[in-house]
Amino acid sequence: MTEPLHIIGGGMAGSEAAWAAANLGVPVVLHEMRPRVGTFAHRTGDFAEMVCSNSFRSDDHERNAVGLIHWEMRQAGSLVMEMAHRHRLPAGGALAVDRDPFAKAVTERLKSHPLISTCYEEVTALPSSGHWIIATGPLTSPALAESIRAATGAEALAFFDAIAPIVYTDTIDMSVAWLQSRYDKGDTEDERRAYINCPMTRDQYEAFIDALLAAEKTEFHEGETAGYFDGCLPIEVMAERGRETLRHGPMKPVGLTNAHRPDVKPYAVVQLRRDNKLGTLHNMVGFQTKMKYGAQTAVFRMIPGLENASFARLGGIHRNTFINSPTLLDAQLRLKSRPYIRFAGQITGVEGYVESAAMGLLAGRMAAQEILGRELPPPPPETAMGALVTHITGGAEARTFQPMNVNFGLFPPIDARGGRRGRHDRYKAYTDRAKQAFTAWLSG
Numbered sequence: 001m002t003e004p005l006h007i008i009g010g011g012m013a014g015s016e017a018a019w020a021a022a023n024l025g026v027p028v029v030l031h032e033m034r035p036r037v038g039t040f041a042h043r044t045g046d047f048a049e050m051v052c053s054n055s056f057r058s059d060d061h062e063r064n065a066v067g068l069i070h071w072e073m074r075q076a077g078s079l080v081m082e083m084a085h086r087h088r089l090p091a092g093g094a095l096a097v098d099r100d101p102f103a104k105a106v107t108e109r110l111k112s113h114p115l116i117s118t119c120y121e122e123v124t125a126l127p128s129s130g131h132w133i134i135a136t137g138p139l140t141s142p143a144l145a146e147s148i149r150a151a152t153g154a155e156a157l158a159f160f161d162a163i164a165p166i167v168y169t170d171t172i173d174m175s176v177a178w179l180q181s182r183y184d185k186g187d188t189e190d191e192r193r194a195y196i197n198c199p200m201t202r203d204q205y206e207a208f209i210d211a212l213l214a215a216e217k218t219e220f221h222e223g224e225t226a227g228y229f230d231g232c233l234p235i236e237v238m239a240e241r242g243r244e245t246l247r248h249g250p251m252k253p254v255g256l257t258n259a260h261r262p263d264v265k266p267y268a269v270v271q272l273r274r275d276n277k278l279g280t281l282h283n284m285v286g287f288q289t290k291m292k293y294g295a296q297t298a299v300f301r302m303i304p305g306l307e308n309a310s311f312a313r314l315g316g317i318h319r320n321t322f323i324n325s326p327t328l329l330d331a332q333l334r335l336k337s338r339p340y341i342r343f344a345g346q347i348t349g350v351e352g353y354v355e356s357a358a359m360g361l362l363a364g365r366m367a368a369q370e371i372l373g374r375e376l377p378p379p380p381p382e383t384a385m386g387a388l389v390t391h392i393t394g395g396a397e398a399r400t401f402q403p404m405n406v407n408f409g410l411f412p413p414i415d416a417r418g419g420r421r422g423r424h425d426r427y428k429a430y431t432d433r434a435k436q437a438f439t440a441w442l443s444g
Ligand SMILES: Cc1cc2nc3c(=O)[nH]c(=O)nc-3n(C[C@H](O)[C@H](O)[C@H](O)COP(=O)(O)OP(=O)(O)OC[C@H]3O[C@@H](n4cnc5c(N)ncnc54)[C@H](O)[C@@H]3O)c2cc1C
Pocket: 008, 009, 010, 011, 012, 013, 014, 031, 032, 033, 034, 038, 039, 041, 042, 048, 049, 051, 052, 053, 054, 121, 122, 123, 124, 135, 136, 137, 138, 139, 140, 141, 144, 221, 318, 319, 344, 345, 346, 347, 351, 352, 353, 354, 356, 357
């Protein structure tokens, strides 16, 4: 008899993992603590509940990385995508859904599958044997979080409340910005040029602070942690403490010489640090923020060099539990120290409903194949799922690892013309290449 796969968490990732594994003929036990034990964000006992917005974001599979991952999930028989399509609402190019009927439909489908059984209980400790997927999400219950922390090391399980935006490197104006590490630190030329620096005059800095103070901010939801980590204060909180605070903190201009105008000392400098091995993404150092998304783009585009910046991810604040996947997981999403346990969903350091469900789909397939005595290689990095799983299991810098949305910056680059038109064509080239690679992977 085929051994069962146990999945903890019936959210986006767990639901998708259960469906994928059961459809490969593996019996699944889905453990979900709701409705017996709730979270501050979930309202129902349904699987795949959308806790905040009702959107799966862009459905454009030709020029958008999220749309592309939708496409790949559909090819792989995704339950979340099928039910989202069935309950979709008009929303332009976005895939918005009627959230309650959507979650009910996912729940009914899972419950009526002959190979899936459900167990409504909170799992409070890491299991010691069997085949498991942990998909307990950003609001993993405290007892289980503690058990994961004990098994992986205190440093490994991160609780954080603020994230900084990430910019596509090719949208930064390098005729204004320049490459340099503070005080030219580093043993190699690469290290000495590890940061992108954007200079500000006094007037630009003052206008920036005014905009920051006036910008609309997100308020905490009830139950979310309201305390900030000391080393992780949102920039607007720093600005509220004094107009000069940022100039003595993340925007300090010391140890840097503007390569374009060495004679002019910048009044303040915004630094961006490489965020992935490919160098296609840079994060804004110390720029964690709770400004609303619209306000963030407007305020950050005031920074010289970022006037036309595109953001792979904007900053944000909420409680989040995720592991340091680049150090803890292998390419099969298995915990290196206990390979009978896989992780999937937001707890692996991906961000968003779609990305979480996609990682669930992958983990479910991988686990099922393993139980059946085969090994499923991860999808190639040219695909959206492959790019994302490669990023979290090795491509990302482990030291500064933060949750990540799927975006073209994670893909191996494609040469193309610059500018807006060039970008348009390049995105299409990315998705064409991905579709071919994904189709081959699925049939292989
Ligand atoms: C406040 C908030 C707002 C968000 N807003 C958005 C948004 O607008 N758009 C977006 O794309 N993403 C949003 N996210 C991120 C969102 O949570 C994830 O994108 C997605 O739901 C993660 O999927 P998941 O399967 O990893 O986790 P979840 O969907 O959260 O599922 C995890 C499941 O595990 C269960 N569980 C937890 N611990 C245990 C345990 N010990 N035993 C048994 N079951 C357990 C939970 O009850 C839950 O059902 C938000 C997150 C939060 C916290």
